[in-house]
Amino acid sequence: MKTLILLLLTTGLVSAQTNFEVIHKKSLWFDQKGAVRIDDSGISFVPAGKDDESRTWTYEDIQFLDRVSPTEFRLLSYEDVAWQLGQDRRYRFVLTSGEFTDAVLEYVATRMARPITNRVVSRPVFPEKDAEQPAELELPAKYLTTLGGSQGTLYFSPERIVYVTDTEKKSREWLVARDVQSVWSADPYRLEIHVYEDGRGAFRMTKVYKFALKRPVDPEFYRRFKLKLYEVERRGDWKP
Secondary structure, eight states, X not given: OHHHHXXXXXXXXXXXXXXXXXXXXXXXXXXXXXXXXXXXXXXXXXXXXXXXXXXXXXXXXXXXXXXXXXXXXXXXXXXXXXXXXXXXXXXXXXXXXXOOOHHHHHHXXXXXXXXXXXXXXXXXXXTTSOTTSOOSEEEEEEEEOTTOOEEEEEEEOSSEEEEEESSTTOOEEEETTTTEEXXXXXXXXXXXXXXXXXXXXXXXXXXXXXXXXXXXXXXXXXXXXXXXXXXXXXXTOXXX
């Protein structure tokens, strides 16, 4: 009964926010105003200009979706971009009305049945743990990038890995059985998380997030987590 009530509430939240006024941001051309609709059949964009072409992507036509913020999302299609040597076309939408909420993200993710990126996360309280112990492991860390990276905290549970930082657009949430390919540690103060993420073109690879840990990762926890990922892969237990 509780599950049914939650499903009804979630459905209500999504149906109330399936239409958004947006700006289609283009890197080398004029931006387009229009509307995005999200429903059971897929995602559609209808430009405000009468002569501009509408676009519709079924969930099978969407390679990847990235919720950048509550008011921005990016979509990777299977369309070729001729002047980019056949790379797949990416669309960036900025909402001018409404928000791309958790409920909307879950609605899309379950229909896509593919890995996604979620950058809108805060300090998590995991359902499988109580509020006083929200995760199996918390590790202060620095996410390493070419230009310096960000500082935050990694949280691990049996179902999720979450990186929370105050740096804009750098937080991440990955579901273990959907988004994570592997984890790897060269030493107790280094950790890599390999995830299925947006990579355009024929030479698509998993994306590697590298972290410098401020506390050493527990070897026993690391061993258990690696085994869990192995079991997910062995059983074919991947799920959207």
